[in-house]
Amino acid sequence: MLINVRISELLTDTSNSIPLAIIISISFYSSVHSTIPYSIVPFTSYISNISNTFNDILDIILLYINNGIISFTSNFTNTSFTTTNIWDGNLSETSHITSIGNILYTTYSIWLILTSIILLLAMVGAIVITLKNDNSKGASRETGALSLNETPSNFQKM
Known part of the structure; x- marks a missing residue:
């Protein structure tokens, strides 16, 4: 199962997230x-x-x-174009997706940044949920053949 939900987590009171x-x-x-x-x-x-x-x-x-x-906002009040030159649209025709991209990167850049932060948190949250905690019972993490808590018996000083 990808997301391991414990029964104790389901029984806890989560009413503190309702105002948010x-x-x-x-x-x-x-x-x-x-x-x-x-x-x-x-x-x-x-x-x-x-x-x-x-x-x-x-x-x-x-x-x-x-x-x-x-x-935080711009000082320009009557801006109706996403580019500085009005004749720019006459030289090359843009598709709807290109127009949406121009508007997102110029006029509504704060919404683009907020959605990117939300997507980043969602990705990190999914990764954190799927990680297993192997060190929960005090076991040592092993690297190679030796454990970090052990020393080799045939180790010689030079």
Whole structure:
């Protein structure tokens, strides 16, 4: 079995991760809410009120950060192109994937960095889960023919 889940881990109380799950789900929903059609979204009015409240709080935080010491966002307000020259699109036609890549690397680079960190944590987590701990019972790790705790009996000093 790839993931070894113990019964004692299943019986432990994991209610301390519920607030984190709520915060992550609200932030995900607030970022995706503008792209989802209203006919698909269940509980539209209730969730939109929560989303609007969360967006207002986020706007206040970002306004404070922009007026504070560190500015994370760009100073350009009316940027509508991903390149500096408007005529650049007339020279070569780009595909949709290329356009998405240009936008991700220029305008939304923070989301690209966040998703790469999340994927890195997922890969490291999968590796850590699958590792077996052989030293749990006090056994010594062996290298070659000798153990690290043993010394050879025929060792001679020069």
